[in-house]
Amino acid sequence: MTPRGPDFLIVGAPKCGTTSLYRSLRDHPRLYASTRKEPHFFCDVLPPHFRSMDADAYFALFADAPESSLAFEASTNYVYSEAACRRIRDHSRDSRIIVILRDPVARAYSEYWHFRRYGMEPLSFEECIATDGEREVSRRYHERGLYSRHIERYLDTFGEGQVHVLLLDDLARDATATHAGICAFLGVDARALNVDKPQGQAWAPRWRRAGAAYGGLVSDRTAFTRFVRGATPRWARRPGRAVARALLTTTRVPPMAPETRARLRDGYAAEVSRLESVLRRDLTAWRT
Template structure:
């Protein structure tokens, strides 16, 4: 059995969707699944094709470019992708169902407080967030909900509504309603961190593929911090597009050479400005306030999953 389209004979289409949530271990899971001989995972992991309500600057431009990501694995039983914002999207579940009714859905969830703090760090790194202080970023949400205070370099403004990102209960319910519980597998990050091999085996059993495979359980997507936020922002979004000098010159060797040198310099500066390090712990007062704000959400999610998640609060 391979992932072939009934409506598009000869075309390989994805049938495994790791839909989120953000900062819940999906990069590691995608890496492990992509090593399985029966599974092909897209590169990039997050093509951001579905979810018409997601205003994301990095969205793939066409169906052709999307399907091309899976051509290499056309003989695999599963073709997968891992756009974490599909869980956040209000429309992605229905869109995926219409695209492939037989798709399998994988969801990963994490303590909302930890997930939000980690997401803020990622957004700082990618240029989506301008407030280096987490508390200030949270306080900016009401203004940003009105379209104000959005960073100039933001590629995904909707993600800055932090409190909405971790409303997991309604998001998970949407996929259960659309695909049915038999086609949705949910992983709690606490289990994955404690026993990655056992959780991985459970996912393989859900997919019905060989459970004998042992992936490389190396650390994936480790924490990174920025030495200079000002330099980082300038590298991502300079006031003048100095990183594409070739656009101002006739096509030819000179334009190509200058373009390559500019991008090489940008990459070197980017790497020098990044360090692998653990982020400072979340301020106790902020952590306490956030925990109090998610009590109802965690209780609802516990009932939905039939699992006690009170340790999160």
């Protein structure tokens, strides 16, 4: 018997509101969220320590899903991975795909600060952009905003009826209507969903080594931190993270340099036009 897996997947993109969306949908009585948000089981574009889960461990994430529910997971790098798209299809051709996108300039800067705050990014944002094509794929902040070819891959593989693309702008402007559209796509009652706008807030290290300290506390990159997380009761983890963040970080992320923003706007102009054609919607706001 084939083990229970996800009925639909939120495949990305990173720093586009996937965590808020995952949290909103997991509260719906007809939807069952994987017990780990980003297993990245189907993915091949991340370093091995981010995708070390075997098949038994992956399908165990859905073992408690009620038969009448729709199970799902959210792994933000699936959107970039040809292998993930193919493997998801091989698992189930009926899988439904949700993609959430964001202004690529804002997304790039947000992802840069994500790595910076964890002490994993020593370079300036401008240095990162200048060497984008030479970097490890998960750190190519500019390239990861070139969405259109990846969206086309999922549309070609699953068909328009099984792929739902939304924008972070949609959630910010009218979260209720946007969630209603998602529920209609999934075939569940939108009235059973408690809707909140995206709550993610950018933050930065208070001092040079604070990001590495905070990252070490909340990540599972080492055997020690995995042991600490396993030994900490689930109810204590979120308060513990909040205390660590308050002590080690600040929400004052510096604004992007205007000349850098202008250069990125120019660099993304053709991509935004192509994405408008793929999505058949106006993205004028991404040009200003």
